[in-house]
Amino acid sequence: xxxxxxxxxxxxxxxxxxxxxxxxxxxxxxxxxxxxxxxxxxxxxxxxxxxxxxxxxxxxxxxxxxxxxxxxxxxxxxxxxxxxxxxxxxxxxxxxxxxxxxxxxxxxxxxxxxxxxxxxxxxxxxxxxxxxxxxxxxxxxxxxxxxxxxxxxxxxxxxxxxxxxxxxxxxxxxxxxxxxxxxxxxxxxxxxxxxxxxxxxxxxxxxxxxxxxxxxxxxxxxxxxxxxxxxxxxxxxxxxxxxxxxxxxxxxxxxxxxxxxxxxxxxxxxxxxxxxxxxxxxxxxxxxxxxxxxxxxxxxxxxxxxxxxxxxxxxxxxxxxxxxxxxxxxxxxxxxxxxxxxxxxxxxxxxxxxxxxxxxxxxxxxxxxxxxxxxxxxxxxxxxxxxxxxxxxxxxxxxxxxxxxxxxxxxxxxxxxxxxxxxxxxxxxxxxxxxxxxxxxxxxxxxxxxxxxx
Numbered sequence: 001x002x003x004x005x006x007x008x009x010x011x012x013x014x015x016x017x018x019x020x021x022x023x024x025x026x027x028x029x030x031x032x033x034x035x036x037x038x039x040x041x042x043x044x045x046x047x048x049x050x051x052x053x054x055x056x057x058x059x060x061x062x063x064x065x066x067x068x069x070x071x072x073x074x075x076x077x078x079x080x081x082x083x084x085x086x087x088x089x090x091x092x093x094x095x096x097x098x099x100x101x102x103x104x105x106x107x108x109x110x111x112x113x114x115x116x117x118x119x120x121x122x123x124x125x126x127x128x129x130x131x132x133x134x135x136x137x138x139x140x141x142x143x144x145x146x147x148x149x150x151x152x153x154x155x156x157x158x159x160x161x162x163x164x165x166x167x168x169x170x171x172x173x174x175x176x177x178x179x180x181x182x183x184x185x186x187x188x189x190x191x192x193x194x195x196x197x198x199x200x201x202x203x204x205x206x207x208x209x210x211x212x213x214x215x216x217x218x219x220x221x222x223x224x225x226x227x228x229x230x231x232x233x234x235x236x237x238x239x240x241x242x243x244x245x246x247x248x249x250x251x252x253x254x255x256x257x258x259x260x261x262x263x264x265x266x267x268x269x270x271x272x273x274x275x276x277x278x279x280x281x282x283x284x285x286x287x288x289x290x291x292x293x294x295x296x297x298x299x300x301x302x303x304x305x306x307x308x309x310x311x312x313x314x315x316x317x318x319x320x321x322x323x324x325x326x327x328x329x330x331x332x333x334x335x336x337x338x339x340x341x342x343x344x345x346x347x348x349x350x351x352x353x354x355x356x357x358x359x360x361x362x363x364x365x366x367x368x369x370x371x372x373x374x375x376x377x378x379x380x381x382x383x384x385x386x387x388x389x390x391x392x393x394x395x396x397x398x399x400x401x402x403x404x405x406x407x408x409x410x411x412x413x414x415x416x417x418x419x420x421x422x423x424x425x426x427x428x429x430x431x432x433x434x435x436x437x438x439x440x441x442x443x444x445x446x447x448x449x450x451x452x453x454x
Contacts, residue, residue, distance in 0.1 A: 027401050030388070031220065035228050037236035039207040042388055042397050043223070044215045046381055050116060052216035053381040054123040056131065057110040057389045060204035062184070063177040063322070064242060071184020071192060072200045074104045075148060079197060080111065080130055082140040089126045096122070099382075106178055107322040108393045114382055117217040121226065128230035131205060141194045149190075152183045160260040160433055164268060167256045168431035172270050172326055175247045207231065208239040211392060215385040244323065247272070254429040259436050264311065265333045266433040267342050270326040273422050276319045276395060282406040283418040284317050284327055287353065289366035290415075291315040291329065296365075298349060299329065309337060309345050320394040326429075327422065339432050347425075354420035357412045370407050 030044045061073050080102060081090070093100045098115040100123075113123035156162045166181050173179040183189075212231070214223060250272060275281050291299045292315035299313035309331075316328040329350075333342050378384045391400045 027388075027398070030398070032397070033220075033224055035207070035224075035232040037207045037232055037234060039227075039231055039234075039236065040211040040392075041224065041227060042211060042213045042392060043218075043220055044384065044388065045218060045220070046215060046384070047217050049381075050118070050217050051114060051381065052117045052120045052123075052214065052218050053112060053114045053385045054120055054127070055110055055112040055213040055385050055389055056127045056210060057108055057213065057393065058205055058210045059107075059239075059242075059393060060109055060200070060209060061105050061107045062180065062182040063106040064200075064204060064240075065177065065180070065184075067180075068188060069192070069196060070180045070188040071148070071182075072196055073109055074183055075144065075189075075192060075197055076201050076205070077102050077104045077109050077111075078144040078148060079136055079140065079201070080134060082137070082144065083130070083135040085126070085129070089122070092122055104182055106182060108389070110386075110389055112382065112385065120214075120218060120223075124226055124230050128234065131207070131210065131231065132234045134201060134205070136194060136198055136201065138194055141197060145189070145192065148183070149186075152186065152189065156181065156183065157186075160258065160262050161266055163260070164256075164258045164266060164431050164433045167258055168268055168270060168429055169326070171254045171256045171431075172250075172272070172429040173247060175245050176323060177245065178321075178323065178325065203240055206239070207234050207236040209237075211389075213385045213389050213392070213397075215388070216381040246324065250427050250429075253425050256429070256431045258431070258433045260433060262433060262435050263335065265335055265337065265339065265435070266330065266431075267333065267339055267346070268328055268330045268431040269343070269346055270328045270429045270431075271422050271424075271427050272324065273317070273327045274324050275321050276391075276399065279406070280418050280421075281319050282403075283410050283414045284422075285319055285370060285407060286363070286366050286410045287415060287419065288315045288317045288327070289370050290353075290358065290362060291349070293366060293369045299331075299346075302349060303331060303342075303345050307345065309333060309342050320390040322394050335435050339434065343430060350419060350423040354416055354423060356416075358415050360412075363410075363412055363415075367407055367410070371404055374403060 027044065030042065032043070033041045035041065060076075062070065065072050090100065093113055093115065096115055096119055098113060098119075100111070100113045102109065102111040111127065113127075115123055156166055169181070170179055184192075212227065273280070273284055289297075291297055292313060295301070295305070297313075299310075299315065303310040303313050310333050312332045314330045316330070318325050329346055331342055331346065333339070378387065387400060388397045391397045
């Protein structure tokens with residue numbers, strides 16, 4: 001008992017002990033430079049270990065696609081690992097004990113290599129070569145097209161939870177390109193041609209539409225001439241303009257119901273919210289922590305532990321989306337539970353945030369959790385580089401230094417105001433995943449009342 005009491009006291013002390021390393025201090029050594037063709041290079045030196053993370057980001061994601069051509073950005077990402085020299089490059093990285101990969105989102109596509117610092121030239125040479133000299137062959141295209149269709153089947157079509165999220169986003173966003181999934185709609189994927197891929201690559205994979213992020217053990221004085229010699233020789237074009245398309249304010253609750261043979265139901269509620277370009281974004285970060293950080297969070301404590309209406313709870317919010325996004329709450333529940341009961345529990349929780357002031361202890365705990373997570377996440381040079389890239393895509397890499405001061409400045413009245421402003425019935429979209437009715441109960445309603453839609 002004494003040991004347990006000591007642990008609890010230590011944890012309580014931790015909750016109120018300011019994190020020593022400041023987020024702003026982490027990025028004091030960050031800098032940027034421009035190559036002769038205008039390509040931006042973001043650099044942050046960290047000499048803890050003799051390794052370097054080299055990343056190339058393209059401002060080209062699913063949001064740059066058009067209706068009927070969805071999935072193009074993801075297809076180009078796959079094609080970037082094909083062509084002459086790609087297989088040898090991957091072998092070399094692995095032989096050096098390094099890692100490499102790429103990822104596509106709605107807002108960007110990026111590629112990275114983590115290597116011994118004295119072999120960073122391997123990544124530089126390969127990334128520069130495929131920025132503008134990628135050879136897209138018909139055979140490779142057909143193969144990757146089949147690979148991606150299978151990937152979609154496994155990750156979305158055969159995954160009820162992922163399928164629910166896809167349907168919810170399609171209902172929540174009507175005009176914005178966040179409406180369609182990053183992997184693309186199935187029929188669009190079938191229709192894609194090699195000409196579509198070449199046109200997308202030619203338009204978006206250009207120094208004017210890209211930037212480089214380098215973190216780890218390197219010297220700027222040595223690195224920049226090497227980048228100028230490789231990337232700097234690529235002719236810079238004109239950055240394609242992406243039109244900002246925003247949905248008008250939602251005029252009523254929208255509801256999506258997915259019926260699949262599942263043992264556990266799921267309910268997701270989403271509200272339209274701003275990103276880091278609004279000061280409300282940092283208040284939403286704190287609200288996310290209050291609701292879902294740990295088993296002492298509100299959602300877990302109320303819905304799982306005390307009232308037993310849910311099995312698991314979580315909240316998600318993307319501060320660094322390029323355009324305004326959604327604030328999600330996801331709850332899993334047993335099939336015998338009425339989804340309406342679960343939805344009401346979530347609604348009551350959100351109403352409480354907008355009407356009852358958050359206590360000082362709960363508010364400080366949430367801030368400390370966010371700050372600790374932010375600081376510890378930067379221990380890896382890969383996550384450090386990725387974070388810089390996300391901020392640069394959303395707004396500007398240097399704005400990352402504002403994260404901790406902005407979180408610390410959030411007050412209880414801020415939380416009440418923001419919760420009351422965004423977490424309204426009119427502004428929300430609800431997704432429900434439930435099993436089909438049991439045999440012999442066909443006459444019973446298979447799903448709850450979908451409610452009003454607009």
